[in-house]
Amino acid sequence: MKEKERGVPSDLARKTLSGKKDAHEDMSSFSELPTVKPDxxxxxxxxxxxxxxxxxxxxxxxxxxxxxxxxxILSSVIQAKERIHADPKVNHEHLPLAGHTELLRQSKELVFGKEDRDLKRVASIQTVSGTGANHLAALFLSTKLNPKTVWFPNLGWINHTAIWKLAGSHVQQRFYPYFNGENQIIDFDAMVEVLREAQKGDVIVLHACAHNPTGVDLSKEQWNTLATICKNTGLFPVFDLAYQGLASGDVRQDASAISDFFDRGNLEFVVAQSYSKNFGLYGERIGILHIAALDVTAAAKITPALTQLSRAEITSCPSYGARIISQILGDLKxxxxxxxxxxxxxxxxxxxxxxxxxxxxxxxxxxxxxxxxxxxxxxxxxxxxxxxxxxxxxxxxxxxxxxxxxxxxxxxxxxxxxxxxxxxxxxxxx
Ligand SMILES: Cc1ncc(COP(=O)(O)O)c(C=O)c1O
Missing domain, CATH: 3.90.1150.10 (Aspartate Aminotransferase, domain 1)
Structure with a gap:
């Protein structure tokens, strides 16, 4: 008869009963974690x-x-805060799952422009700032669009690659030429040449304005060429809009590439919008993820899909900064x-x-x-x-x-x- 069957305790049970442990059992489960280089x-x-x-x-x-x-601290922000603090109806309840409803509407208009545009084909959700918008975009696109490759500018914002590594680890990362350091201009010909290798459904990350780190943006003509490339190859654009108003000083001008892509009517794309810099609200962590779909029916399906992802990660978004921005965008003065x-x-x-x-x-x-x-x-x-x-x-x-x-x-x-x-x-x- 086996020991177990005779009721003889196993090694593990004996140790547990006696309270004795092997030396290695006292080691942290995390002692083998690789050292991470500080940011x-x-x-x-x-x-x-x-x-x-x-x-x-x-x-x-x-x-x-x-x-x-x-x-x-911006004067407009100081005044908006005073109004919020004076309003007895303001409480600390959750925002709706998709975020501050009025801010979502206002943000669409700020980004895409409201003149004669049907913004119902844009699905929008509040995020934890621009980083969160990029993250949710990567999570959504890497699973729903299933791209083989995501293309980043060389040079670019260091966090884009880190975000995609985390949220879309199965997606291959490649760089397209962007900045020529020798003459400090965009190497557009090289960019176009390399993007010939892109495949249908690949994602391309673009800085809508005030490119970080170079400060060099595409011209209107270059944006137009790029839009045609995206249409012809089936490349899916993700605009990172972190500096609207700080590139040219004009909020419409800084988002003009986005409204031009939208007005073509034949492109679907993402905008990862940040309110950190243009409202000086860095710590409030307010951003919006917009997905421009080809039609209203598709947009209506996207919103719940984004909400489902966001619910599992953060449930709902920070409200204070959203209220401040919404006050400002909703009041002429x-x-x-x-x-x-x-x-x-x-x-x-x-x-x-x-x-x-x-x-x-x-x-x-x-x-x-x-x-x-x-x-x-x-x-x-x-x-x-x-x-x-x-x-x-x-x-x-x-x-x-x-x-x-x-x-x-x-x-x-x-x-x-x-x-x-x-x-x-x-x-x-x-
Ligand atoms: C290009 C770009 N995108 C996104 C962000 C994210 O900003 P935040 O998460 O603070 O809104 C930054 C911040 O430096 C940035 O430079």
């Missing part, structure tokens, strides 16, 4: 904070900074104030670009700098190598991303001379 941008931010130099300059942030290098706020941010960045450009020119700093004036949004590439970026930090306490990207929102009238002097020291002169 480059957030590590630099932490290093900047602990730097005690009075000359330190942070040129990393993807956040707007005011003339004193400090976070700025606050809306005008917001446009003024956008102009304030846009003009300050433009002035800083001009000051940097003139400083570099006057000191004859080695490099080609014309693009600093024509780049849009917060970012520009300096062409600095990683060694030169490190030297900027170690010799001059000036922080920029290892790629050589600067954010012009970190420049102020007080620090610009120091930045130009440092670049002169690192790059030399003609």
């Amino acid at each position: 480059a941008a957030f590590t630099l931010l932490a290093a900047y904070k602990t730097d005690t130099s009075s000359n330190k300059v942070d040129l990393c942030p993807g956040f707007y900074r005011d003339e004193n290098g400090r976070p700025w 606050l809306y005008d104030q917001w446009l003024e706020d956008l102009a304030t941010m846009h003009n300050r960045m433009k002035t800083m670009r001009e000051s940097l450009y003139h400083g570099l020119l006057v000191r004859k700093v080695r490099g080609s700098w014309d693009h600093i004036l024509t780049d849009t949004g917060m970012f520009s590439m300096t062409g600095l190598s990683t060694t030169q970026v490190t030297a900027m930090k170690e010799k001059h306490h000036i922080y920029l991303l290892p790629s050589g990207r600067i954010s012009v929102t970190g420049l102020t009238t007080r620090n610009i001379d120091h930045v130009v002097t440092a670049l002169e020291d690192i790059l030399g002169t003609y």
Whole structure:
């Protein structure tokens, strides 16, 4: 007869009964986790904070900074908050599963434009900011569209690839040529050439405006060519719209590629909209995912499918920022104030670009700098190598991303001379 059958306890049962364990049983289930490299941008931010130099300059942030290098709360936001706080009907209940209903409607109009457009063929859902919109797009498309490949611009926003790795791990990732660092322009011919390899149902990620990290956007003509390529090859576009109003200063202009794609009437696409930067509401995490379908029937099916995914992840979205933005978009006076706020941010960045450009020119700093004036949004590439970026930090306490990207929102009238002097020291002169 076997021991078990005779009622003799097994090894495991004996150990359990005696309370004795093998040495390895005390090890954490997670001790074998691979070490993850810390996020480059957030590590630099932490290093900047602990730097005690009075000359330190942070040129990393993807956040707007005011003339004193400090976070700025928009006037329109201050006023909207006052109204919300004064309203006794406001409570802390959940938003509906798809998000703030009025904000969803307003966001469609802001992104696609309301003139004569049938926005019923757009399905929209609130998300946890632009990152969440990209994430939900990747989750939805990777399962419902089943693309073989997702195409990203080279260069691009570092998180796009990470998001797709997480939410669409079976989808192959490839890069299309975008930025030519030598002459600081878009290599559109190379882009078109490589996209010939795309297959029907592949996804292409595009920055609608204020391209991060280069600050270089496609022209209207290039967008048109791209729309035709998408139609002919069956490429599915995902527009990342994180800087509406901050590229040209004009909210309609910055979303014009999106309305042009929509007006063709024969393209389906996604827009991952972020309200972080254009409302200065970084911590409130408000974004919207829009899917433009070919017809109203398809759009009506998409909304519940998105809601189902979102329900399983977050149930419902943050409400405070949604209320603020909806107040502003729904009130003429606050809306005008917001446009003024956008102009304030846009003009300050433009002035800083001009000051940097003139400083570099006057000191004859080695490099080609014309693009600093024509780049849009917060970012520009300096062409600095990683060694030169490190030297900027170690010799001059000036922080920029290892790629050589600067954010012009970190420049102020007080620090610009120091930045130009440092670049002169690192790059030399003609
Ligand atoms: C291109 C791009 N997309 C999306 C985002 C996401 O922004 P958030 O999640 O803060 O709205 C950013 C932020 O830096 C960005 O640069």
